[in-house]
Amino acid sequence: MLRPLILALCLVVHLISAQCGPGSIYQQSNSRCLTLFRAAVNFQTAESICATLSGHLVSIHNAIDNAFVSSQAQKYMDGGAWIGAQASAPDVTNPLNWYWTDGSNFDYQNYKVGQPTPPGSTACMQLETGTAKWQTANCTNKLPFICSAAATVVPTCPTITIPSHCPSGYTWFETTDFCYKTTVQFTNFNDARSACQADGGDLASIHSIAENAFLVGLSKAGITNKDKDWNDDVWIGLVYQNSKWQWTDGSVVNYVNWGDGEPNNMNKEWWTALVADPHEGKNSEGTRWNNVPQDDQRAFLCKIAPLH
Structure with missing residues (x-):
């Protein structure tokens, strides 16, 4: 009788708590969820990815928020990261010419010495994660970024256990409603695919920049490839067959993210690896794709439909 009574009280007493999805950080002072992406993209792309999470690039309105956001960012990234401020006019020294993409007031700044300065034809704001200071950057620059979205408010009632979204070892990505797993094991394409198929x-x-960014974060090792054979990358399912690129799972090729000069060597490099960690001397490939021969790579990414 006790459990039905508690559940009945939950319908009457509206006690609440806030929750964030997997991989997000809850900021209690603003009841919001912060999601940090280490993949470097331009400002508009970053804002678009945040929109897929029902949010925007993060806005900052006081010193406490600034310290919290920068302290969290330091744990995952070095250097600059996009926050959600963009200039609406060339005079970047005038606060009235700045706005936050979430529509809130531009009522706080924490510029480093000598800032703000015009960075070019467009001006957006980056947070220096190590110092918590701000500086302007051209909006076409590619930087990591920080998203903010409202936390989900739920009743503080006994949780009803529901089946997991994913099989053991897999991580669910809400945007695509698929489950993913990175396996770190030097292996060739065929053996990697067989392992994924054994899981079902x-x-x-990969079908969007958001999915690509998620998989980079899932498979990134934090190393710089120093092996001139370039085999520290991650197998994905794109193959060149019958004179065209195809996904092994049969899905349509509606998004590609080749590195500069790729694909090349089409007489033998018919398979594809995600460059989750940059190649030494060829950093343009970081987070992008490289067509490769049938050699061993350090890891592979499996994708499977969720259990629900």
Whole structure:
């Protein structure tokens, strides 16, 4: 009788708590969720990815918020990261010419010495994660970024256990409603695919910049490839067959993210690896794709439909 009574009280007494999704950080002072992306993209792309999370690039309105956001960012990234301020006019020294993409007032700034300065034809704001100071940057620059979205408010009642979204070892990505797993094991494409198929899935297909950024974060090792054979990358399921690129899971090729000069060597490099960690001397490939021969790579990404 006690459990039905508690559940009945939950319908009457509206006690609440806030929750964030997997991989997000709850900021209690603003009841919001912060999601940090280490993949470097331009300002508009970053804002678009935040929109897929029902949010915007983060806005900052006081010293306490600034310290919290920068302290969290330091744990995951070095250097600058996009926050959600963009200039609406060339005079970047005038606070009235700045706005936050979430529509809130531009009522606080924490510029480093000598800032703000015009960075070019467009001006957006980056947070220096190590110092918590701000400086302007051209909006076409590519930087990591920080998203903010309202926390989900839920009743503080006994949780009813529901089946997991994903099989053991897999991580669910809400935006695509698929489950993903990184396996760190030097192996060739065929053996990697067989391992994914044994789980009931396939090597990962990628259909948007948001999905690509998620998989970079899932598979990144934090190393710089110093092996001139370039085999520290991650297998995905894109193959060149019948004179065209195809996903092994049969899904449509509606998004590609080749590195500069890729694909090349089409006489033998018919498979694809995600460059989760940059190649030494060829950093343009970081977070992007490289077509490769059938050699061993350090890891592979599996993708499988969720359990629900």
